[in-house]
Amino acid sequence: MFHELKVADRRAETEDAVAISFEVPDEIAGLFAYRPGQYLTLRAKVDGQDLRRSYSIASLPGERLTVGVKKVEGGAFSTFAQGLAPGDRVQVMPPEGRFTDPGCDRLVLIAAGSGITPMVSIAGAALARGAEVTLVYGNRRADTIVFRETLEALKDRYLGRFTLIHVLSREPQDVALLSGRVDGEKITRLARSGAVDLAGADGVFLCGPGEMIDAVEAAVLALGVAPERIHHERFFMAGEVPRLPKSAEAEAVAAGGVEVEVLLDGARRRFTYAAGDDTVIAAAERAGLELPYSCRGGMCCTCRCKVEEGSAEMAVNYSLEPWELEAGFTLACQSRPTSKKLVLDFDAA
DSSP, X not given: OOEEEEEEEEEEEETTEEEEEEEOOGGGTTTTOOOTTOEEEEEEEETTEEEEEEEEBOOOTTSOEEEEEEOOTTOHHHHHHHTOOTTOEEEEEEEEOSOOOOOOSEEEEEEEGGGHHHHHHHHHHHHHTTOEEEEEEEESXXXXXXXXXXXXXXXXXXXXXXXXXXXXXXXXXXXXXXXXXXXXXXXXXXXHHTSSOSTTOSEEEEEEOHHHHHHHHHHHHHTTOOGGGEEEEEOOOTTOSOOXXXXXXXXXXXXXXXXXXXXXTTEEEEEEEOTTOSSHHHHHHHTTOOOOOXXXXXXXXXXXXXXXXSOEEESOOSSOOHHHHHTTEEETTTEEEOSSEEEEETTOO
């Protein structure tokens, strides 16, 4: 699941954001082939805790595998990651994620803050194959623009096919429309001014804080963009994800203990889900069993599995599609049994 990679380079992007590049040995290069927009999960022991965090890939075509890491106040893992130096070794899971470009010819990318990270990779690959790209990128000030040099280099290289629009909330700009926050109203005004051609885009990609995604998506839909053309990925900091409490049904079955059986890599394992366990992943950890997971926020699908027997509810779900829910898939990091026995298949496609 995890592979040890050597840090090849560490580059400061802003005062609180760095780009970290990895060396990938030839023998596992195929495992780390990625689609622009995907992420890597890094793992480390920090203050005695086994921690995992997901960081989006920001590599351009032909470059080393690179992720962007923004420091989070009080964040144990981001502090650890920002302290990495060339030669250090890190446990890294192969690329995952669904926030990818299906091959659009005209893309509109809308990002805020560290939401720019996957957009760099998406934009670079799309431009390299001849697509047209418009990027609206919101920040506080010019000195907080992550990957600024990379974006400017793309603009210079693909002049005529790459439109870069910076929106700053705490620094005045010559054009009033480019001052303020990236929200639904801002995108509506940019579209109506002709600066952003949403009608002509066959793919609209949104990445950033959840409330920004919700507001911008509502505006984009109101402007007539078809839902199937909209792709989004939410960025939450640990502890920020809103969660539903356990239902009375889940509380009742947990009180007597639930037998959980999982199929992973062809092997079956069993453990008990008890009243004090929040999710299936938490119960597995308590039992000393390692199951796939990354974000713990219902967003990344690393823990996606299929309910083969029994039933479960989810605290949140930001990643499974309606067809997957109908087919019986769930997210183990959010799942709480609602039956006395639960069988989960992690090998199901």
